[in-house]
Amino acid sequence: MELNNFNKLSKLTKARYLSSIFSVLIMLSSIGIILVNGFNWGLDFTGGIVTEVKLDPKIKSAQISELLAETSEQEVSVISAGEPGRWILRYAKVDNAGAHDIKTVLAPLTDNVEVLNSSIVGPQIGQELAEQGGLALLAAMLCILAYLSFRFEWRLASGALLALFHDVIFVLAFFSLTQMEFNLTILAAVLAILGYSLNDSIVIADRVREVLIAKPKMAIDEICSSAVQATFSRTMVTSGTTLFTVAALWIMGGAPLQGFSIAMFLGIMIGTISSVSVGTCLPEYLKVSAEHYKVEPISDAP
Structure with a gap:
């Protein structure tokens, strides 16, 4: 043994x-x-824009991500805000464009795009x-x-x-x-x-x-x-x-x-x-x- x-x-x-x-x-x-x-x-360290939008509840995360990837030429984070139709979008700031441009970008998905709030996280x-x-x-x-x-x-x-x-x-x-x-x-x-x-x-x-x-x-x-x-x-x-x-x-x-x-x-x-x-x-x-x-x-x- x-x-x-x-x-x-x-x-x-x-x-x-x-x-x-x-x-x-x-x-x-x-x-x-x-x-x-x-x-x-990530944007937590480099800075960028965080925008919360409200869309049609039928729209899925994959649809938003695919559309944003085509139009912005950068990786955009799409996170559910915990309520149907509410999404938090996080992306790098590329110019002086305001939050209203998100409405134009998301227009092919729905005509009813409501920007609830938008904030900028600076590099500092x-x-x-x-x-x-x-x-x-x-x-x-x-x-x-x-x-x-x-x-x-x-x-x-x-x-x-x-x-x-x-x-x-x-x-x-x-x-x-x-x-x-x-x-x-x-x-x-x-x-x-x-x-x-x-x-x-x-x-x-x-x-x-x-x-x-x-x-x-x-x-x-x-x-x-x-x-x-x-x-x-x-x-x-x-x-x-x-x-x-x-x-x-x-x-x-x-x-x-x-x-x-x-x-x-x-x-x-x-x-x-x-x-x-x-x-x-x-x-x-x-x-x-x-x-x-x-x-x-x-x-x-x-």
Whole structure:
């Protein structure tokens, strides 16, 4: 029985090493993609015009999008305002034209086009949002770093932190490669991914620490593999159920939630992999051992 368990741990160790090499390649490729392609910033960051219109309730979103794409020669976001016939149109400002031109553009669909309101988001506001979003991401990483440093020894903490960086870079690279619009909704998804990925990494790291203390003479590669083996079912259940939920949101949420759902789906999937690969292999490479968690007795001497 012990031999069988040893063989399982040996195979799991090889799988961890291969996945860690794969993760490093993904991380380096993702950084290269971001540097080469950049991002397709949405109107939240670049500025533009947001117009709310009221049309015939029978008109569908696809009809509006197709007509606007033909006439404006740019991507126009069409979002339901929550009431039949009311739509929010978001597009870049190309000239000094006013909101009344929307009536002319939408005239082929219906004669009854009512512009409820129209507002302009300037580039300065978009730049402030981009800076605030970057600061929010930096603040989240710093808070996570502080927590990990307090919760674990720095070798285990480094594995969890690198796994977080790996997950965020991968998701950002996907949007850079596909040139999907990067807006505040996507940024919110990236922040959510940080918390979810951290959860998996902490569970595995905590198990590694427990085994280090309980079996100090056990080889570190076997300790990391046994920790992954002990938490594998829990990780699959939590990640699987969350993926089903996000997939349902992706399929049924429509265009407004598509980017958020894709980012969450990719983040959860790659986060599960990185917690097993990067999260365990880096502490092992840094020679984490039971000595780092050895409790030193307090001297009674004055």
